[in-house]
Amino acid sequence: MTVTRSNPSAARISASEIAQLVKGELIGDGDVLVSGFSGIKEADKNELTFLSNLKYEPLLLDTRAGVILVPRQILCPGKTLIRVDNPSLSFTQVVNFLLKDAPDHRPKGIHPTAVISPGAKLARGVAVGAHTVIEDGAVIGEGSVLYANCYVGHGAHLGKNCLIYPQVVLREKVAVGDRVIIHSGTVIGSDGFGYLPVDGKHMKIPQVGTVVIEDDVEIGANVTIDRARFDKTIIGEGTKIDNLVQIAHNVIIGKYCLVVAQSGIAGSTKLGDHVILAAQTGLVGHLEIGDGAVVAAQSGVSKSIKAGEQVFGSPAHPMQTALRNNAHIQRLDKYVEMIKDLKKRIEELEKK
């Protein structure tokens, strides 16, 4: 099998140009040229890399990378270093700079096989890939790109400069802001899971609300976000959602949250701003999660959480409590021995 090279850039940049770009301190040969970027173990002499975690400092000696972005205190004779405050951030800046001129393989224009209703409104600069379907009344903002095989339902709104990867479904009437990125297989606006018990059967409750995705949100692959029963399910500005996440009807997520892979939020729960849900967490419905709260991985949250609080466990408890309880559980064997020992000694005492 053939593996294509991961660094698509053909642009070249010298160490001194990089130092200037990231406002870093150059140590070594400023004329070294790099044309790609890679991890510290894998990089070759034509590539830029970085060291962000001091734990990995020993790797610095062995890297073949031409130029290395490092924290301010690092020295490594014989290597071309650029010292910066935040090597990871600076690396991203350089990567973005190099990619600026990389070939762009996104769809361009409207593919002739796309099926676009005459009643849909596409702003200028919109690109639509092959076989994508855009229904009547849909509105697509300037500069937005939809890859192949997507579906945009009746009356759905998509803002400016969005990037919608292949096979995304935006159901009818959902509203998506500007600069939103949605990855493949994601479904926005499926019906919420709502039934009423009637004579031992489940009667469907119409789900006639919608979903609002605010500006600068990114949503991973195969995510599901249900439309509200009525009103709106909302994903707040700048929030980032990882793959395979489930957001139920009427959930409201604040701004700049992170929802990591395979987490699920049940109906009508409300997250504040800057909340972090680690991977595989579950939140029951109708909770309030305060600003900046953090839920550790695999936790199951059944009570509201105050701003800034960290919780862990299933059922979740405040982090310190959960860690203490887990530590006790690890020592149960010892405690049981202690109890048995005490029992024996009491029996001894009682005999006397």
Added chain:
Amino acid sequence: MTVTRSNPSAARISASEIAQLVKGELIGDGDVLVSGFSGIKEADKNELTFLSNLKYEPLLLDTRAGVILVPRQILCPGKTLIRVDNPSLSFTQVVNFLLKDAPDHRPKGIHPTAVISPGAKLARGVAVGAHTVIEDGAVIGEGSVLYANCYVGHGAHLGKNCLIYPQVVLREKVAVGDRVIIHSGTVIGSDGFGYLPVDGKHMKIPQVGTVVIEDDVEIGANVTIDRARFDKTIIGEGTKIDNLVQIAHNVIIGKYCLVVAQSGIAGSTKLGDHVILAAQTGLVGHLEIGDGAVVAAQSGVSKSIKAGEQVFGSPAHPMQTALRNNAHIQRLDKYVEMIKDLKKRIEELEKK
């Protein structure tokens, strides 16, 4: 960004007409007209709302809703109320009534870009959206609607009046009953996960069975239901499955079950009728889950469950046991203090 209004209805209905429709008791002005519906906090004066949970009774004073469906015992002077036995159910009845005349944006007819094998049989009234593919030998029952970008495999059967949202995959030979709703991204009939160890490698076991979805089932978005190794994976009549659920090969689910988001059921496990699996539960293979059993959220079930039993935890135990154990875990700190105290006191006694 623009947000479209969530209430698509243009029909209007008076409070006294609503009272008649739901057989409720009208308190207040029967001539008040509403043309939409919304939550108690969000509704405006042209909208109907409801109060089902007495916990939220204080919201009644502040709601702007024109008409409110309330439990029989409620009074709130100055508001137009309709007292009913089950406000949530009555609300759904009115919503369905108002939506009856709402514009219908489902696909109509056969879209010219759909690829339908000459050997497929479509009953009258079937609608097929753009780019949907229907293979040879497939049968689609009267009145069923398939949205865009779906795939119906060779010899698959779909009953009457089904609603299949965009990008659903029905693999070859699967059989779906009448009035079934399947949401986007769901895959019915993928191969079961079955291998035999041969010389340290995994030899694929052919998965040549199928999947049967009985009448009145609803299946959420991005669900996966594997075909049987041989024979059938079965989803029983009236069962409702939420988003991102995994149903393995040869699983049999009874009638009127609820399987909440991100749950997974391993191979050959059999659920009775009216079983509830809360969100993110996992069931190992080859279990028998009795009628009416309930599995609490995030539980991991490794043993069969009797009819009517409720279980919780990972590993799951009967609800009472699980709650008692969790309560003990919360008090471990105290117990450890007690043990240490007893130890000291015994040492004191031993000294004497």
Added chain:
Amino acid sequence: MTVTRSNPSAARISASEIAQLVKGELIGDGDVLVSGFSGIKEADKNELTFLSNLKYEPLLLDTRAGVILVPRQILCPGKTLIRVDNPSLSFTQVVNFLLKDAPDHRPKGIHPTAVISPGAKLARGVAVGAHTVIEDGAVIGEGSVLYANCYVGHGAHLGKNCLIYPQVVLREKVAVGDRVIIHSGTVIGSDGFGYLPVDGKHMKIPQVGTVVIEDDVEIGANVTIDRARFDKTIIGEGTKIDNLVQIAHNVIIGKYCLVVAQSGIAGSTKLGDHVILAAQTGLVGHLEIGDGAVVAAQSGVSKSIKAGEQVFGSPAHPMQTALRNNAHIQRLDKYVEMIKDLKKRIEELEKK
């Protein structure tokens, strides 16, 4: 509703031919003919079945199957048995033999609605289903079959004799080996979930690496495998991945692993060969999981695991420790009684 028969084979084989094929010992009538295969409970007299688990031996008396593959020690007068070392493996051999001549409903040739860039290279014998899109620079190896509605991105490579079911997305530049099977709804090469905190917002880190899927891998439905930040996310030769699994950026999975449904592996974690992750497990990032390690269902792994080790629980501990702790938890009620009893007895002693 109509249910199609699950056994598509029209070929017939006699008991003595089966015995010869699987090198088994025939007991009974060698002339019995079967033309299908089914489970021991469901099989009829024209079908082959097997008994692999001695627990189910009583079913042997009641089965209507024409021929039964059984372990060497089994006897059941009146039935036509074939005794073999591994009935499940032998059954698979016969099934494969019967299916050899079964009608093949895979796509053939290039469907006229497929959109294939003139810059894509398709080897001979490649089949592409309706509405599938193959972008510029993509390479598809000899004998590979892509079903309908798939997307193959710019410069992606697919090896020989692969089977890609409907609605799979291979993003740009991903590299897939030979004989790989990918089920519907799966997304390979979506962006990794990587952001840098900048002024309280999340700045996207470009994900410019790729994904490498080695030979003989099978990947279930609605799986997500993210491309590396740079470099490669790798799925090793012969590894099998079940439905709804999440593989984050820069994960490296070794050869012949099994990753069961709804498991998730966070960024940069590295699995050795022959690792088994049971269903719904979660692994945090940057771990090393040794060859042959086993993670029990629903476990949450936050520390590296040595070769051959088995772990369980959330947080996960070595299997023996986890089982012991769980047993202690089940007995907490009793321990608390013991503590209270000891306290009373000490108080008695102290009074004296």
